[in-house]
Amino acid sequence: MAVLVVMFILFLVKSGAAQLNNTENNLNIPIRSFCGRNPPIVLSSFINNRNSTLAEIRRQLSSNDGFYATAQSLTEGDSVFGAAQCRNYLSTAQCVACFDAGVSELASCITGNGAYVFFDNCFVRYENYDNFYKDPNVVEDAGITPLGICGNQTAYQSETIFRQTVDALLADIKDATPKTKNFYVASTRKITNENATLYAIAQCVKDTTQAICQNCISTAYSYLSNCLPNTQGRFINMGCFARYSETPFFNDNQTIDITSFLKGRSSNVAVIAGAVGGVCLLLIMIVFLLWFRKRKNSKKKEQDTPDLNGAINYNYKDLQLATKDFSKENFLGKGGFGEVFKAILDDKSVVAVKKIEVEYAKAKEEFENEVKLICNVQHRNLLRLLGWSSEESHLLLVLEYMPNGSLDRFLWGPRRGTLNWKQRYDIIFGIARGLAHLHNEFHVKIVHRDIKSSNILLDHDFQPKIADFGLARFQPEDKSHVSTKFAGTLGYTAPEYALRGILSEKVDTYSFGIVILEIISGRRCTDTNSDKPSMDYLLEHAWKLYESKKHFEFIDETLDVNQNHEQHLMQIIEIALLCTQSPVSKRPTMSEVVSMLPNGLSLGNRQLTRPTLIDLERRVLVSYTTRGITNHNASGMQHELLAKEKLPNLNEEDKLDVMEKGMNVATVE
Known part of the structure; x- marks a missing residue:
């Protein structure tokens, strides 16, 4: 069925394109395009939803002389939210023809749920989230840089x-x-x-x-x-x-x-023109003088930044040359807010350069403040910042080069199954130590906010380093949490933060627990347990196996575990579940986790309770705890619906925690 729909849309593309005049101005030649890298859960569901979404957008553009349309298809997972816009100088036929050209261009984008293409006359875009309707710059995993041609x-x-x-x-x-x-x-x-x-x-x-x-x-x-x-x-x-x-x-x-x-x-x-011309001439003179002085002083101004703990302020042109003008052959991947490239500097050292593009007035000041902070955070399990460059709109970070890339490549990527249990445990322990340093051992508490397998990089000895501090935030020492707009990756994000914007260091603890489950199982947290009767996400699947005392079934089938490791591995699974508990107070600090890991779990007076589960498609609560609340609607947020008589089976601690999150209870057991 999916193949038939694809053929139908491609037929529409060909017939629509024929309506355009073959002039220079109307040739629909792509000038920028991108295919997502995060694969869909079920390819056939994704293709069906994408085709349905694009067909509805085409219908809207074809009627009422519309120049902008949105649509979405959410059936059977792999939701697709789409948008398209034409320039207002086009006729309806030209607009539809441009859209059809976009559909044709994106037809082969099946490696990830998310893609876009730009022409002179229109753009077509789809994602697996709908935030980009109101704020087009919102992205889940990576920034998108502006482009001038x-x-x-x-x-x-x-x-x-x-x-x-x-x-x-x-x-x-x-x-x-x-x-x-x-x-x-x-x-x-x-x-x-x-x-x-x-x-x-x-x-x-x-x-x-x-x-x-x-x-x-x-x-x-x-x-x-x-x-x-x-x-x-x-x-x-x-x-x-x-x-x-x-x-x-x-x-x-x-x-x-x-x-x-x-x-x-x-x-x-x-x-x-006269006024602008005078200003331009003055600016040209100023720019020339600044350039001349910069070249005279040095290409690298390390002596001008003594507070950056040895980090070098690089010249943009030098980094552009070292990355071969940010070429595809030097491309390493995408991180939050930018692309990363391999670079070979003048002294033949190999580094990674992260290219960040930002658009608002204070961005440069905030970028430089963040650089000063990260330069002073030194730990063996945190990726080290070697230098930076901030010239006009070009913001670059020069980072340690990690030859083995990101952890996710070894869990479900091309090198799956090559990590043994000792290596996996060392990675878990190293991540914990890095987070403990951020939370408790530095002079300010830093919450990373985006701990996930793709943000854990491995050096030549497979030692982990936490990377990508683009979302990191301070937490004042006198505050248990702060409230802020959600930014992170669904599936790794703690429910109180994803649903209510309540941010504390325990958000990182939750994400760390999810990463442990990925390391042990070799599965993405957003993968469903599709080979079983249920369609549980990874956390729920882990909990059910724990409840039924079938821990061992959760372990990656490629992992060769001997009897000496079995008990320790089971204890690490329990630590992961402890880290993902709700309410927040039940989660350990990362310093406590570091002390637990070497000898296995030491619960003390703690008792494991069922974690809060979120429907990742609808971003609503699925269940709360085994003690009484199920089927929550997180969109209500009305405290008055949480009157005491509506919560007869909950103790006072649970009532307080539910009211803190402002959740609307749908049913009570």
Whole structure:
């Protein structure tokens, strides 16, 4: 059935594409695309949901002259949430044809649930979460960098006048686009004393906020200004698209009057151009002087950053050269908020360079503060920051290079089954020591927030190092927790944080427990137990085997465990379950975990209780504890529904904990 649907959509692609005129402006050639790397749980379910979602989007774009559409299909797991948007200068037929070209481009993306493709005329995107509808920059595992593309021809007559005119037009569009009803502007501008016209558009994703649109278009303005004096330029980001060209790509009667959005700014191009030209000249002089002084002092300014514990402030151009201009052959993978590349420095040392792109005004300041913090966090089980670079919008981290890559490669990736039990235990113990250092042994308490197998890197001796501190947050010593917006990876995230934003160091403890279960079982936490009658996720599967005293069935089938290791391994499973308990007070600290691990579990007065389980598709609570609460609806959040008479079978501790989370009890046993 899935194959038939794919063939049907590809047929629509071919028939739709034929409706376009074969002109330079209407050729739907991809200019940016990406296929996700996290494989779907069940491929056939994913394909069916994707096809259903894309078919509904096509139906919406085909009717009522719509330029933006969203749809989703959530049946049988592997949910697919999709969105597509066309430029407003297209006809309906052209919009659908562009969408069809996008569907054709993404048809082969079956390696992961999540993908996108950008054309000049439209974009198509789908993910397995719906947060990106309102905030297109939201991603689950990785950041998406903006992209500027400049033409290869410069202005053929007066370069100065061309530069000034384009800059003035782009400035007007930057100010006007976020203020329009549909976040779209198309405008033209005559070039003074020349028989030529400039064409430019800007468009934000329709469902986003004005603030996000403003930030995105401001970044677009900066990128496109750097294209000058080239005769065309494009800017692509998840939240917006902008383009200018001296060649028409929309009709003159399709422009938008933006005068009312400029709030009294002079429309006299000559005045604007003169002012901009003067400022540009001054900026050019300043930039040149700064560049000259930087080159004179040094390419590496280690002496200027004595508080960074030996970390080097690298020159961006040097790192660009060391990574072969961030080439595909040097690509190592994606982490939170950036891509990672292998780099060989001048002294022949091998490092990893993480390329981060951010878009808001204080990002650079926050980045530098974070660098100063991480540079001073030194531990054998924490990935060491060797240096950094912060030039304009380019933010780079220079990190230790880990030759064996990430832990997940050895659990379910290409090297599955190559780790023995001693190596796995050493990895578990090393992660625990690294977290204990972050929580208790540094001068401030740091919560990592994104502990998962892909963020554990292995050195040449398979010793673990915790990586990717992009989501790390301080926890004040006088606070048991802080409230913050959720950021992390579902499946690894503690329920009180995923549902209520309650963040404490015990969030890392929970994630650590999940990673232990992955290391022992060799399975992803989001994998369902599909070879059994149930469809339990990993945590629930582990708990049920523990309840029935069948621990051994949970162990990775590729792991050769002898009798001497069996008891110790069972105890480590119990420690993992202890770390994933609710309420939060029942979880041990990471320092306690470090003391438990060498000799196995020492419960003392503790008693293992069933963990809180979350439906990862709907992000709602499945069950709470064996003592009375099941089938919770985490979307209610109404404390008044938790009146005492509605909780007859709970003791006072349970009532308090449920009310703290604000959960809406649906049934009580």
